[in-house]
Amino acid sequence: MIEFYYNAAPNPMKVALLLEELGLAYEAIAVDTRKGEQFGASLLKINPNAKVPAIVDNGVSVFDSNAILLYLAEKEQRFVPLTAGTPERAAMLSWLMFIASGVGPFSGQSVHFRHAAPEPKAYALNRYDFEAHRHWKILNDHLATSHYMLGRDYSIVDMAFWGWVRMVPYVLGLPEVWSTYPHLKRLLDEINARPAAIAAEALKTRHVFKAELDDEAKRFLFPQNERLKG
Numbered sequence: 001m002i003e004f005y006y007n008a009a010p011n012p013m014k015v016a017l018l019l020e021e022l023g024l025a026y027e028a029i030a031v032d033t034r035k036g037e038q039f040g041a042s043l044l045k046i047n048p049n050a051k052v053p054a055i056v057d058n059g060v061s062v063f064d065s066n067a068i069l070l071y072l073a074e075k076e077q078r079f080v081p082l083t084a085g086t087p088e089r090a091a092m093l094s095w096l097m098f099i100a101s102g103v104g105p106f107s108g109q110s111v112h113f114r115h116a117a118p119e120p121k122a123y124a125l126n127r128y129d130f131e132a133h134r135h136w137k138i139l140n141d142h143l144a145t146s147h148y149m150l151g152r153d154y155s156i157v158d159m160a161f162w163g164w165v166r167m168v169p170y171v172l173g174l175p176e177v178w179s180t181y182p183h184l185k186r187l188l189d190e191i192n193a194r195p196a197a198i199a200a201e202a203l204k205t206r207h208v209f210k211a212e213l214d215d216e217a218k219r220f221l222f223p224q225n226e227r228l229k230g
């Protein structure tokens, strides 16, 4: 059985969706990052980056959400174009890495500076808000002419997209944002209706995660701030 180290944040949820889509047997192991559980020795052995998601599949450790998506999809030979050197495989790698290296990090920083950072933050918030919008607009424009991220076939790229697109109103601080990005919303709604997405969303109800972003949680999540204390 696959061990799945997770919390309810966007990157673990991508993997929860794929595990459900594949119908694989897995044990969901809650990692409460607001309590510092990501720094526990057992998780560090699996993911030296001290973050979720991570999996152990029959003794094989994999960390980083998009690496896990690719690993599981290739192993199961589903939801991924497999033939090297083809346009389909090239498009899959391009969009998967675009989400991994652009959409996720810029959206994450937009959340941080909008919702958590102390003042003054106008410069940083403007940079990350701008970049988050720019990345989401690229996806919205792509989805205007492509049903799924890779055309006609639902794939791990849509699952990587789903992890983050659920959060777009919070990421951009705009509850009404869907009128600007209707094609994002169209695919979000479609994926949300899939039984696997409903099961992935229900996962977090099995565990209790700390809700407060208090001083202790901030020390674990933003350890860099300790350097600013005199």
Ligand SMILES: N[C@@H](CCC(=O)N[C@@H](CS)C(=O)NCC(=O)O)C(=O)O
Pocket: 009, 010, 011, 012, 033, 038, 050, 051, 052, 053, 063, 064, 065, 066, 104, 220, 221
């Ligand atoms: N590149 C990693 C990022 C993972 C990541 O940032 N995970 C967050 C939850 S979405 C986390 O574990 N945060 C706890 C921390 O930063 O200490 C991935 O895609 O899996």
